[in-house]
Structures are given as structure tokens and as C-alpha cells.
Amino acid sequence: MPPFLPHALLTLLLLLPLTSAPLWAESGSLPITRYKLKNGLTLVVSEDHQSPTFGLSVVYGVGFRLEPRGRTGFAHLFEHMMFEGTPTAPKGTFDRVVEGGGGVLNGSTRYDYTNYISTAPVSALEPVLWLEADRMRHLDFSRKNLDNQRKVVKEEIRVNVKNRPYGLFFWTDLAALAFDKWENAHDGYGSFEDLDRATIEEVKQFHDTYYVPNNAVIAVVGDVDPEQVYRWVERYFGDIPPGKVPPRPDVSEPLNTKERFRRETDRHARVPALAVGWKMPPPDDPDYFALAVLANLLLDGDASLFHQKLVKEEQTLLEVSGGLNWPLGDALTNGGPSLLVAFGLYKPGKPARYSVERMQQVIDDLARNGPDATRLAAVKTKMKADFYKRIARFIKRADYLAVTQLLWGDAAMTNRYPERIDAVTPTDIRRVAARYLTRENRSWIDRQVTGKEKMQ
Amino acid sequence: MKTMNRQRLCSAFLASILWLTTPADAADTVPGLPAYGPDKPLPLPEVSRERLPNGLELWLIRRAGLPLLSVRLAIRGGTAADDPGRQGISELLADTLASGTERHDARQIAEILQAAGAELAASAGDDGITLAVTGLTEGAREMLATLAEVALTPTFPEPEVKLAVTNKLQELLAEENDPDFMTSRVFYRTLFGDHPYHYSHPDKAAVAAVDAESLRRLHRQRFHPERALLVMVGDLPEQQMRKLASAYFGSWRSGKTTLSEIPDAPLQPASHRLQLVARKGSVQSTIRAGRPLPPADHPDYPALTVANTIFGGSFGSRLTRNIREEKGYTYSPRSSISRLAHGGLFSVQASVRNEVTAAALVEIFYELDRLATTLPTSEELQRAQRYRKGIFLLRNETAASLAGTLSAYWLKGLDIEDLRQQVSRIEAVTAEQVRQVAARYLTSRQQAVVVTGDAEAVRPQLEPLLPVEEARP
Numbered sequence: 045m046p047p048f049l050p051h052a053l054l055t056l057l058l059l060l061p062l063t064s065a066p067l068w069a070e071s072g073s074l075p076i077t078r079y080k081l082k083n084g085l086t087l088v089v090s091e092d093h094q095s096p097t098f099g100l101s102v103v104y105g106v107g108f109r110l111e112p113r114g115r116t117g118f119a120h121l122f123e124h125m126m127f128e129g130t131p132t133a134p135k136g137t138f139d140r141v142v143e144g145g146g147g148v149l150n151g152s153t154r155y156d157y158t159n160y161i162s163t164a165p166v167s168a169l170e171p172v173l174w175l176e177a178d179r180m181r182h183l184d185f186s187r188k189n190l191d192n193q194r195k196v197v198k199e200e201i202r203v204n205v206k207n208r209p210y211g212l213f214f215w216t217d218l219a220a221l222a223f224d225k226w227e228n229a230h231d232g233y234g235s236f237e238d239l240d241r242a243t244i245e246e247v248k249q250f251h252d253t254y255y256v257p258n259n260a261v262i263a264v265v266g267d268v269d270p271e272q273v274y275r276w277v278e279r280y281f282g283d284i285p286p287g288k289v290p291p292r293p294d295v296s297e298p299l300n301t302k303e304r305f306r307r308e309t310d311r312h313a314r315v316p317a318l319a320v321g322w323k324m325p326p327p328d329d330p331d332y333f334a335l336a337v338l339a340n341l342l343l344d345g346d347a348s349l350f351h352q353k354l355v356k357e358e359q360t361l362l363e364v365s366g367g368l369n370w371p372l373g374d375a376l377t378n379g380g381p382s383l384l385v386a387f388g389l390y391k392p393g394k395p396a397r398y399s400v401e402r403m404q405q406v407i408d409d410l411a412r413n414g415p416d417a418t419r420l421a422a423v424k425t426k427m428k429a430d431f432y433k434r435i436a437r438f439i440k441r442a443d444y445l446a447v448t449q450l451l452w453g454d455a456a457m458t459n460r461y462p463e464r465i466d467a468v469t470p471t472d473i474r475r476v477a478a479r480y481l482t483r484e485n486r487s488w489i490d491r492q493v494t495g496k497e498k499m500q
Numbered sequence: 501m502k503t504m505n506r507q508r509l510c511s512a513f514l515a516s517i518l519w520l521t522t523p524a525d526a527a528d529t530v531p532g533l534p535a536y537g538p539d540k541p542l543p544l545p546e547v548s549r550e551r552l553p554n555g556l557e558l559w560l561i562r563r564a565g566l567p568l569l570s571v572r573l574a575i576r577g578g579t580a581a582d583d584p585g586r587q588g589i590s591e592l593l594a595d596t597l598a599s600g601t602e603r604h605d606a607r608q609i610a611e612i613l614q615a616a617g618a619e620l621a622a623s624a625g626d627d628g629i630t631l632a633v634t635g636l637t638e639g640a641r642e643m644l645a646t647l648a649e650v651a652l653t654p655t656f657p658e659p660e661v662k663l664a665v666t667n668k669l670q671e672l673l674a675e676e677n678d679p680d681f682m683t684s685r686v687f688y689r690t691l692f693g694d695h696p697y698h699y700s701h702p703d704k705a706a707v708a709a710v711d712a713e714s715l716r717r718l719h720r721q722r723f724h725p726e727r728a729l730l731v732m733v734g735d736l737p738e739q740q741m742r743k744l745a746s747a748y749f750g751s752w753r754s755g756k757t758t759l760s761e762i763p764d765a766p767l768q769p770a771s772h773r774l775q776l777v778a779r780k781g782s783v784q785s786t787i788r789a790g791r792p793l794p795p796a797d798h799p800d801y802p803a804l805t806v807a808n809t810i811f812g813g814s815f816g817s818r819l820t821r822n823i824r825e826e827k828g829y830t831y832s833p834r835s836s837i838s839r840l841a842h843g844g845l846f847s848v849q850a851s852v853r854n855e856v857t858a859a860a861l862v863e864i865f866y867e868l869d870r871l872a873t874t875l876p877t878s879e880e881l882q883r884a885q886r887y888r889k890g891i892f893l894l895r896n897e898t899a900a901s902l903a904g905t906l907s908a909y910w911l912k913g914l915d916i917e918d919l920r921q922q923v924s925r926i927e928a929v930t931a932e933q934v935r936q937v938a939a940r941y942l943t944s945r946q947q948a949v950v951v952t953g954d955a956e957a958v959r960p961q962l963e964p965l966l967p968v969e970e971a972r973p
Contacts, residue, residue, distance in 0.1 A: 092565070094563070094564070094565050095543070095893060095897055096540035096541070096542075096543065096893070097890075097893055097894060097897065132530060132531065132532065133530045133533065134529075134530075135825065136816070136821065136825070137529075137530055137533075139814075139815050139816035140816050140883060141533070143814050143815065143816045143883055143886075143887045144536075144816075144879075144882070144883040144886050144887065145536055145886065145890065146886045146887055146889050146890020146891070146893070146894075147887075147890050147894070148814075148815075148890075148891070148894065149815070163894055164890050164894075165539065165540065165889075165890050165893060166537065166540060167536045167537040167538060167539045167540065168536055168537075168890075169537070170534045170536075170537055171533055171534050171535070171536060174532070174533055174534055175533070191828070192825065192826070192827075192828045193828070194828075195828030195829075196824055196825075196828050196830070196831055197831075198853075199784070199828075199829070199830050199831040199851065199852065199853060200831035200832070202783050202784045202831075202851070202853060203784060203831055203832070203851045206783050206784075207679060207782060207783050207784040207851070208678065208679065209674070209677060209678055267540070311781055312677050312678075312781070313674070313677070314673050314674055314676045314677050315670060315673055315674035345610065345614065345619045346598075346606070346607075346610035346619065346620075347607070347610035347611045347613070347614040347619075352607060355667075356606070356607070356663070359663060359666075362667055362670050362671060362674065363667075389670070389674055391666075391670055418615075419611070421615070422611060422614040422615035423614065425614070425615055425616070425617045425636065425639075426614045426615075426617050426618075426619070428617065428636075429568070429616075429617025429618065429634075429635050429636045429639075430617070432566045432567065432568050432617075432636075433568060433634055433898070433900065435566070436565075436566055436568065436897070436898035436899065436900070437897055437898055438897065
């Protein structure tokens with residue numbers, strides 16, 4: 045508290061209830077305190093005393109794009125190994141401590157990062173930070189656990205891909221079709237053959253290479269004191285030696301110059317589906333946020349242009365969903381080339397191409413005439429509101445702060461998201477629709493049902 | 501109903517229970533691991549409640565912070581109240597409420613909400629229909645106005661209803677070969693027999709029979725203020741919430757119709773024979789086991805909640821340790837307890853590769869029977885209790901999730917006091933009570949079992965275990 049504060053005001057502040065107004069109310073943005081340790085580890089803390097809990101995200105700068113060739117799915121398999129214990133804290137300790145602390149935990153692998161997230165009452169924060177430091181330092185590199193998690197990951201792939209209609213083809217197959225570089229095109233879940241080939245030595249090497257403090261960001265959100273969090277992080281992570289992170293390969297790709305198309309058959313599906321992807325520029329491109337807004341204008345909710353055109357007017361699609369960097373993330377959680385994806389189930393009567401061409405008509409109209417200003421304003425309002433809804437949860441807020449710090453070099457990017465959205469004009473929408481959402485830059489898949497089961 | 505004044509909200513932290521300080525239990529085996537810090541007082545939701553003159557119940561909570569407001573309207577009477585043979589019509593009612601009113605068409609409704617940063621989520625559950633919107637507080641008026649408009653004056657335009665019916669039929673076709681869909685249809689039927697809680701998805705014939713007139717009729721029967729609750733949670737003074745509620749819902753006229761009384765669901769499954777749902781080319785078996793439970797207000801629920809947490813309701817649970825972390829049979833095994841107004845259910849599920857279908861079921865049975873016959877360790881009990889306390893906080897962390905919890909409680913016939921006492925009731929559960937409720941409800945022989953998978957591959961494995969009967973979804 046500043047020393048010049050008049051007495052009357054000071055008394056007033058002391059009388060405020062314990063549920064004091066959050067710092068959000070003062071500035072309309074998240075308070076961000078940042079620290080950098082000597083070993084290169086970055087810590088981001090954002091206080092919010094609305095709930096006596098914390099959200100924590102530990103993010104490492106490695107994902108699908110950087111996994112070794114011939115080892116598709118390795119980054120994700122490795123993520124599983126992070127939950128398998130260390131020489132000091134055996135398998136099961138992490139879950140016991142987080143859950144016994146009243147919390148939940150998870151991890152996920154994405155193109156450009158892997159995150160380890162947890163949330164719990166604040167009394168559990170110190171032991172959880174200790175455990176995060178412990179698994180950054182070392183793992184129990186056990187063959188038995190690797191074999192066990194290899195099996196678990198295969199079941200994960202069966203339940204999400206191999207045994208289910210559509211099997212995430214709008215992610216894996218569409219990326220494989222649209223992109224040329226292996227880093228962007230390969231299946232992040234991985235083939236069973238590649239998973240089988242992964243060795244414990246490779247697990248160790250991956251940990252040594254990428255799971256180092258100078259390749260990580262920690263974000264803590266909630267009912268905490270930033271200085272206290274810093275002291276804990278300094279105490280538990282401070283002596284972990286930095287590593288030599290290999291330079292990032294160039295994963296950039298030009299836009300495609302010719303339409304790409306693939307027909308697939310789905311042995312589990314009863315209704316055919318289609319997925320369209322347009323290649324997007326990297327996040328630092330000046331057109332990027334205009335494309336994020338365009339994606340929502342086309343695809344978010346019942347008011348969206350694709351819903352109105354294809355589900356309501358043409359009635360050729362049963363539903364339509366998608367977005368920028370969909371389904372694995374959004375505009376902020378992407379560090380390289382991505383796709384703007386539209387996915388839908390189509391009804392009998394009209395071929396898939398008919399719906400895809402109607403989508404293109406909607407886009408061409410935007411490219412010629414731009415969006416209606418009122419509509420654009422509503423889309424932007426909805427995007428900002430949706431963002432607030434997501435960061436309402438401490439765990440999600442921590443994750444955004446950590447991921448933006450890692451990918452954008454600045455956690456304050458999370459705070460700037462609303463203004464980036466606001467800055468997009470109808471002219472921007474026209475320009476980016478014309479430039480990126482073209483037939484030439486379009487890749488799409490017609491996913492048909494197998495003959496025998498086909499019903500019309 | 502008593503009205504609490506806004507003053508109470510500020511004391512949310514004071515009117516709360518203190519948690520016991522507990523060391524991180526793993527600490528004694530893990531050198532250097534710090535203990536848990538001291539627990540902070542547990543804040544409990546302070547709800548301002550009152551009734552509008554027309555009978556509509558209002559639950560209001562101010563949540564300062566992000567500029568968001570969540571509004572939920574819950575109406576008693578869901579799929580369980582649908583006429584037999586027409587079950588699922590209330591889902592179509594929910595789907596089409598926002599497809600047109602006297603003043604706006606579907607597109608305009610969606611656009612008005614979009615401009616407020618919101619979209620409508622309307623759904624029908626067993627016990628009621630819920631309409632939910634979350635948007636910016638500055639759009640509060642538009643949200644309330646639109647919510648009232650679609651709830652009170654929907655017109656169910658013919659072309660919109662026709663499209664909704666066509667799409668619902670197509671959706672059913674799309675789900676027809678989805679293993680979760682197939683399994684849950686048979687599971688709920690096996691659990692609840694003829695009771696209306698057997699419903700999980702509508703039959704095609706029931707959907708095809710829906711027309712605009714039947715929806716209008718159903719709307720007239722169901723939508724009355726004395727059978728409804730309006731919950732508002734967000735960064736808005738309560739006085740303002742109250743004003744908006746009266747302005748837009750105050751003119752809602754009360755009606756006289758009554759719903760048919762729903763009896764309590766039976767406590768025993770309709771069949772104990774293993775229901776095998778054949779799915780050609782399946783590379784996994786989708787296993788689901790479970791049983792019906794008593795209605796939501798039954799005193800066994802706190803102990804059942806703890807028992808379920810220890811058994812399979814968390815990542816550190818016995819079941820996950822066993823069939824995932826030790827044996828690698830499955831990715832995401834889990835169990836749950838669901839409470840309903842006139843019954844409830846216990847359910848455990850796992851998707852496992854074909855070869856280990858019976859082996860996984862044997863382990864599920866083993867863990868259930870172990871819980872029913874031996875005491876949980878004090879570490880397990882304490883961990884489960886602390887877990888449930890934390891989850892209580894995390895589940896009610898946002899305006900939207902708290903509004904959701906409150907309206908769900910109300911639909912189950914539970915009160916705010918039940919929510920406020922949830923944690924202290926969990927804390928009072930003893931190891932012996934866990935064993936008792938497990939013996940009473942969770943032993944393997946009391947469970948109904950459904951397996952969806954490649955019949956040729958799994959039938960021979962399952963036959964030694966239980967009498968097997970083929971079922972169709």
C-alpha cells in the first residue's frame with residue numbers, strides 16, 4: 045500500500061470484506077507479475093482472490109511438430125510418462141497429492157507445446173509446485189511404465205479414433221492433406237508401429253532435450269501472493285540446470301495454389317461428413333486476428349453465416365462446426381501454420397461438393413462486399429465474452445497465460461486479445477477472405493459411409 | 501420463501517466451515533515433499549431467494565469479477581414426464597423454443613444474443629427443461645428479454661419444426677453405430693425397465709410423430725411460473741437482477757395444469773443377465789455396469805459419493821490404478837453417481853481392447869466387492885473427502901457453473917441448504933459407512949452389465965462370467 049494514502053481511505057480499505065473486489069475490476073485486465081529465474085525458467089503469476097483456489101499450468105515448448113521422425117505420437121506418449129513417477133516421488137504420488145489436496149490434474153499435447161495443468165484449493169499449491177519441479181528434474185525412466193503407457197495410449201487412440209465414427213479425421217487426415225512439411229502434416233496421435241518402436245532411451249533423451257527450465261513457462265493464477273509463489277518456484281526449480289534446446293526448424297509453409305481433395309470411407313459412420321481446411325498464416329502475421337474473427341463470423345453458433353446458409357437455408361448440413369486452429373485450440377494457442385476448419389455431417393440428396401461450394405459462395409460474397417458492420421460488431425462482442433467465459437476458470441486462465449508467454453513471448457497477449465479482436469474492420473475481413481479462403485488454398489475431405497451400411 | 505438481503509453476501513467467507521489441516525499424506529514416503537498449507541475457510545454460496553407474485557422462484561447471487569452474467573431458467577418436467585411412446589418430445593421442444601416468437605425469427609433471436617456475447621443452450625433432462633445463457637453484463641437486458649421471449653411466447657413455426665424433426669432423425673442415424681450411444685440405450689433400459697428413467701435417446705417413431713401443434717400443446721402444459729426457477733449469477737447488483745427478472749418474467753401468467761406424478765424408480769435393474777450389444781468390426785468393447793439408486797434426497801448419498809470416489813470416481817481411484825496404471829487395459833475408466841428427483845444411478849464404464857473384455861470386467865467386479873467387504877484405508881478416506889471438498893469449490897468456480905449447480909439441485913428437488921451442507925456431510929462419512937453403502941449398493945452381483953463390441957470376439961470370454969443375452973439398441 046503506498047505510504048501517502050490518507051488515513052480515512054486506509055481505514056476504508058481495511059474494512060472491506062475478505063471477498064474484496066478482484067483486481068480485474070480496477071483495470072479491466074488481468075494483473076500479471078512476471079519473474080525469470082537464472083536457469084531461464086519464466087514464472088507468470090496473476091492474483092485473483094475470488095475463490096480460495098489456484099490454477100497452475102506448466103508448459104513446455106515441444107509438441108507434435110518437434111517429435112522425432114519415425115516416432116509419430118512420441119510427444120504425446122512422453123506426456124503420459126510425465127505422470128509415471130520419478131526416482132523420488134514414485135508413480136501415483138502426483139495424483140495422490142493433487143487429489144488429496146482437493147484438486148484435479150491433466151496434461152495435453154498440442155502442435156507447439158505440451159501442458160501440465162492442475163487446480164485445487166491453495167493449500168495444495170506448494171506441494172504441487174514441488175512435484176512439478178521434481179518431474180522437470182528427472183523421471184523414473186522405467187521400461188515397465190513405458191510399456192504400460194504404450195498400451196494406455198493405444199486404448200486412447202482406439203476410443204477416440206479407431207472405434208468411433210469420423211475418428212477425428214477433420215484433424216489428422218485434413219492436416220495430412222493440406223500440409224506438405226512432415227512437422228505439420230503427420231498424425232500427432234501416431235501410428236501403432238511408431239509407438240511400438242519408442243524406447244526408454246528416447247524418453248530420457250526427449251526429457252533431457254526439451255524438458256528443461258529454459259524451455260518452460262509456469263503460470264499460477266488465483267488466491268496467491270506473487271512474491272510467495274516466486275519464493276517457492278525459486279526454491280524448488282532454481283537449481284535445475286538449463287539445457288541446450290535445439291533451434292526450432294522452419295515449419296512455415298506457403299499457401300496452397302491448387303485445391304486438394306480426398307475421398308475417404310468410414311466403416312463406423314452411418315451418415316457422411318465433410319471437412320474443409322484453409323491454410324492460415326503464422327500467428328505473427330498482421331492478417332492473423334482478422335482471420336480469427338472471420339472464422340467466428342463463419343462458424344460460431346446459430347447466428348454464424350455457415351449455419352444460416354447450410355443448416356437453415358440450404359438444409360444440406362445437419363450441423364457445422366469449426367474454427368481457426370480447431371479442434372485442438374484457438375487463435376491464441378497456436379505457434380505455427382494452422383488451418384481454418386469447417387466440419388459438418390451432410391444429408392442425403394446433395395453431394396458434399398454442393399455444400400462446399402455454398403460455403404465458398406458465402407466467402408466470396410464477404411470478399412466482394414465485406415460483412416455487415418452490425419454483424420461484425422456482434423461477432424466481436426461474442427468472441428470477447430467467450431474469452432471471459434473461458435478465463436473464468438483459474439486453470440484455463442493459467443494455461444492461457446503460460447501458453448501466450450511461451451508462444452508469443454508475452455503473457456500480456458492474453459490481456460491484449462480483446463483489443464486485437466476489436467481492431468478488426470470490415471475491410472480487414474474482406475481482404476483476408478479474398479486472400480486466404482480461396483478455392484486454391486482449400487483442402488477438403490468427403491468422408492463417405494461404406495457401401496453396405498449406406499442409407500439414403 | 502424467505503428473502504435474504506444483499507448484506508449476507510459480503511460475509512460469505514465468515515459463514516463457512518474450517519477445513520482440517522492435513523499433511524500431504526505421501527510426504528512421509530517422499531523426502532522433501534512439503535506438507536499442504538493451512539486450509540482456508542470454505543466459502544458457501546449465499547443465495548438471495550424470493551418468489552415473484554406469479555410463483556416464479558428467483559435465486560440470485562452477485563459474483564464480482566469478470567463482466568459476465570449467467571442466467572438459467574429451469575422448468576420442472578423433462579423427458580420422464582413425456583407421454584409413453586412420445587418420450588423425447590421435450591428434447592425437440594428444447595431444440596425449437598428459440599426457432600421463432602411472435603416478434604422475432606430464429607435468426608434474429610440468435611443475433612440478438614450474439615450481440616450480448618451470449619448464445620442459448622436449451623436442453624431437456626429427465627426431470628426438467630433448462631434454458632441457459634451467459635453473456636456480458638452490459639447485455640443483461642437483452643439476455644433477460646430474449647430468454648423470457650423464447651420461454652414464454654414461442655410460436656414453433658412449422659418449417660422450423662419440420663427441419664428440427666428431419667435433423668433429429670438424421671442425428672439418430674448418425675449416432676446409430678456410435679458405441680456410447682448403443683451402450684447407453686441398452687444400459688438405461690436394463691437399469692430402469694418400464695420406468696420413464698429408462699430413456700436416453702428418443703425412438704425414431706416418437707421423433708417422426710412430432711409436429712408444431714404437439715410442441716405448442718406441450719409448451720402450454722409445461723411452461724408455468726409456479727413450476728419454474730430463474731437463477732442469475734454474475735457481476736450485477738442483486739437489485740438490478742431482481743428488477744430485470746420482474747420486468748421480463750413478471751407478466752408470465754400462472755396456469756392450472758398438473759404434470760402426471762412420476763413414481764420412484766425401482767431399486768433393482770430389470771435384468772442381471774449381461775446384455776451383449778453386437779457391433780461389427782468393433783476394435784474395443786464398451787463396458788458399462790451399474791444399478792439404480794434411491795431418489796436424490798436419500799441420506800446414503802454422502803457415503804455413496806465417498807465410496808464412488810475411492811472406487812472409480814477420480815484419477816487416483818482404485819479402478820484407474822488397477823485397470824489403467826497397472827494393467828493398461830483402458831484409457832479412461834470412470835464411475836459416477838447420478839442423483840435424480842425420483843431415483844438415481846451408479847455407473848462404471850471403460851472402453852477396452854477386445855482381448856481383455858472379460859478380464860477388465862473381472863477387475864471391475866473385484867474392486868466393487870473389495871470395497872463392499874473391506875474397509876478403505878484412512879489415507880484413502882481422507883483423500884476422497886478432501887477431493888470432494890475441493891471439487892465442490894472448483895465445480896462452483898464460475899458464474900455459469902454455479903448457476904448450473906443451483907438449477908440442477910432445484911430440479912432434483914434439493915434445496916440450497918443441501919448444497920451448503922454437501923461438504924460437511926461428506927466430512928462426516930466414516931470408513932465403516934463406506935463399506936456399508938458399498939455392501940448395500942455396489943457389490944458386483946447387484947450390477948447390471950452391458951457390453952457393446954465384436955460379439956464373436958468377446959462372447960466366448962464373457963460366457964463363463966455371467967449369463968449372456970444379446971440386446972439391440
